[in-house]
Amino acid sequence: MTGTMDRRLRLGMVGGGQGAFIGAVHRMAARIDDRWEFVAGALSRDPDRARASAAEAHVAPDRAYPDWRVMARAEAARADGIDAVAIVTPNGSHHAIARAFLDAGIHVICDKPMTTTMADALDLVAAVRRTGLVFALTHNYTGHPMVRQARAMVAAAELGAVRVVQVEYPQDWLSTPLEATGQKQAAWRVDPAQAGPVGSLGDVGTHAHNLAEFVTGLRVERLLADLATFVPGRPVEDNSHVLLRFAGGARGMLWSSQVSPGNENGLRIRVYGETAGLEWAQEHPNQLTVARLGEAPRILSRGMGGLHPAATRATRVPMGHPEGYLEAFAQLYRDTADQIAARIAGREPDPAAMLVPTVEDGARGVRFVTAAVESHAAGGVWVDTTLAP
Numbered sequence: 001m002t003g004t005m006d007r008r009l010r011l012g013m014v015g016g017g018q019g020a021f022i023g024a025v026h027r028m029a030a031r032i033d034d035r036w037e038f039v040a041g042a043l044s045r046d047p048d049r050a051r052a053s054a055a056e057a058h059v060a061p062d063r064a065y066p067d068w069r070v071m072a073r074a075e076a077a078r079a080d081g082i083d084a085v086a087i088v089t090p091n092g093s094h095h096a097i098a099r100a101f102l103d104a105g106i107h108v109i110c111d112k113p114m115t116t117t118m119a120d121a122l123d124l125v126a127a128v129r130r131t132g133l134v135f136a137l138t139h140n141y142t143g144h145p146m147v148r149q150a151r152a153m154v155a156a157a158e159l160g161a162v163r164v165v166q167v168e169y170p171q172d173w174l175s176t177p178l179e180a181t182g183q184k185q186a187a188w189r190v191d192p193a194q195a196g197p198v199g200s201l202g203d204v205g206t207h208a209h210n211l212a213e214f215v216t217g218l219r220v221e222r223l224l225a226d227l228a229t230f231v232p233g234r235p236v237e238d239n240s241h242v243l244l245r246f247a248g249g250a251r252g253m254l255w256s257s258q259v260s261p262g263n264e265n266g267l268r269i270r271v272y273g274e275t276a277g278l279e280w281a282q283e284h285p286n287q288l289t290v291a292r293l294g295e296a297p298r299i300l301s302r303g304m305g306g307l308h309p310a311a312t313r314a315t316r317v318p319m320g321h322p323e324g325y326l327e328a329f330a331q332l333y334r335d336t337a338d339q340i341a342a343r344i345a346g347r348e349p350d351p352a353a354m355l356v357p358t359v360e361d362g363a364r365g366v367r368f369v370t371a372a373v374e375s376h377a378a379g380g381v382w383v384d385t386t387l388a389p
Contacts, residue, residue: 005341008037012075012082012106014068014097015089017043017053019184022111023088026138027057029329030086032316035337040075040082042068068097076104083340084109084134090194091202095120098135102127107134107340109333113206113369114362116196121366128359134343135359136336139210141267142357143331145302145314145323146288150215150271150278151355152308153290159273165244165252166270167212169204170263174238177231190236197373199236201227204267205256205372206365210357211269212254213364215280218246220364222382225372230259242372245382286322313352332356363387 011030016023023043030036040063043053047066054064065071075081084107087097095115098108102124114137115121128135141147154162178186188194189203196202213219222245227237238259244252257263267282276292291297300307303319314331316323338353364387371383 005344009035009083009337009340010039010080011036011109012040012063012071012085013038014042014071014085014087015044015093016041016086017049018056020088021185023086025326025329026086026088026109026111026333029140029326030333032326032330033334033337035334039063040071041065042071069100072100072104072106076106081106083107083344084336087111090188091196092116092194095124098124099127102131102133102135105131105133107136107336107343109136109138109336110362111138112210112357112362113196113202113365114359115366116202118363118366118370121363125359125363134336134339135362136332136339137357137359137362137365138329138332139207139214139357139361139365140325140329140332141207141211141282142214142355143314143328143335144280144282144285145307145311146280146285146300147211147215147328148314148355149288149300149308149311150269150280151217152310153278154216154271154273156308158276159271159278160275162216162218162246162248162250162271162273164270164272165212165216165218165246165250166272167208167252168255168266168268169200169208170255170257170260170266171200171204172259172261172263174199174231174258175261177233179234190234190238192235195236196369197236198227198240198369199229199234199238200256200258201237201240201242201372202369203256204258205240205242205254206369207267208254208256208269209368210361210365211267212244212252213361214357215269216246216250216271218248218250220244220252220368220385221247222384223368223371223375224380224382225375226380227372227376240372285324285328310352310355360387 042065044050224243239257242254286302335353342349375383
């Protein structure tokens with residue numbers, strides 16, 4: 001049973017104003033399944049830009065806030081206050097904003113990576129456990145139907161025991177010092193004060209790490225990292241190679257890069273088990289290639305018959321009509337809406353809605369980054385990545 005209600009859930013947002021990218025994506029994704037209405041926001045640190053951005057998004061003037069602290073207090077006090085806040089600011093501010101809204105009793109939808117330090121990540125884990133609120137982390141690629149199909153196949157042992165996991169996320173848009181031109185999206189991503197201690201590894205490598213754990217159901221236990229900065233003067237890495245060891249004995253490699261010409265958004269995962277392998281690529285998201293040992297590879301297409309219910313549930317249009325980035329994002333918003341609606345109704349959520357990355361997933365992503373930094377700083381040694389329960 002889905003968590004339907006007699007109203008749309010009310011969504012607020014921190015960040016995502018004029019000149020931003022991901023905020024508009026969140027707002028579009030939230031509208032696709034008609035489960036949310038965007039009603040409040042602190043959309044910029046600049047009060048004039050915040051007001052102008054809110055007006056463009058048709059937010060009422062009294063709910064266009066100059067500051068997220070004011071917003072958290074005011075929305076918590078309203079009878080018609082927001083049900084959840086979407087946090088779409090640079091990484092370094094996620095913790096303080098999320099903590100303020102959790103403390104105000106408001107569910108949180110946070111962009112990745114969750115925080116830039118382990119202390120902040122563990123503090124959010126504790127806050128979510130204490131409050132019992134929903135915390136959704138928008139690793140949006142987990143919303144793709146064929147990613148969920150891959151996960152279901154691995155869980156059903158259709159590949160046999162997993163042996164090898166190869167995951168990569170190369171881009172080329174930072175192959176030159178774009179940040180020096182004043183380009184906003186580049187500037188904050190290479191600023192350690194805003195992005196944290198890494199560049200490509202935090203921005204896209206965390207997506208690759210999450211995808212590997214999501215599809216396989218295995219946790220990375222140890223890693224060895226080689227981080228590199230190729231653009232002179234850049235204070236964070238822009239290319240990373242990481243060896244992975246998973247619980248249960250599987251081995252893996254992760255490559256993240258933003259200086260690889262010819263790659264636009266090349267997220268790709270390959271999983272090999274005892275009897276079969278599979279491959280999924282973000283730029284061709286509607287197909288999943290499955291190769292059984294001794295047989296020709298077979299391509300499964302989104303929307304076709306015989307797929308796992310988890311894939312079917314995340315499919316909106318018939319086979320042959322492509323679904324992509326926005327729909328995958330929308331799936332996380334739909335699943336999160338189901339979880340919150342169930343809380344409001346005082347019942348257990350539909351288990352099918354529970355595939356959204358959690359605060360614990362966020363903490364593992366932060367530990368992955370910090371362990372990679374530790375490994376590289378020590379000259380490339382194996383570092384434990386496990387978290388205490």
